[in-house]
Amino acid sequence: SAVISQKPSRDICQRGTSLTIQCQVDSQVTMMFWYRQQPGQSLTLIATANQGSEATYESGFVIDKFPISRPNLTFSTLTVSNMSPEDSSIYLCSVERGPRNEQYFGPGTRLTVT
Template sequence: SAVISQKPSRDICQRGTSLTIQCQVDSQVTMMFWYRQQPGQSLTLIATANQGSEATYESGFVIDKFPISRPNLTFSTLTVSNMSPEDSSIYLCSVADSRPETQYFGPGTRLLVL
């Protein structure tokens, strides 16, 4: 299975600032995703990070707020821009394998916005 690391593991940020979260995978993967998990909630997909092209965002999420980069098949970043307390969540990177079809998650980044 893929080994996924995320940086930072947690952070406390001030309102109005931005934070970039990094996701590194130990092998090349086709599909990478970014999820958000608000306190006490399930996971919600933010976007699919596409290598070499713009990310595909889910309804309710926009590029200006959550810009994503995917420069290669093992790395992606998610930026949470102009943060507000409502952005306090756990942000998880995920990768999908097709053989066999499964999906793995990174350890998550716990973000608290004051």
């Protein structure tokens, strides 16, 4: 398995501001993923982050709104920019690990935008 931590665990932010979420893994991984879980909904992949290259975004998500950094093999950040109440969600990072490439998830960051 993998030990994954996220900071902050939760935050309440004002409309129009930005929040950067950090994801730290206990060992080096090639691929990291960012997901969004809106209230009462399932998880949706935002982007895939490989170290040394730009993140790959899924349909409906853009770099200007969700810039991602991946400075090394154990760390990534996701910024939620110019927030609106619709951005209120749980944001999770995950890493690919194991003999069959299963994904392990961080505890999530619960974001509320007022």
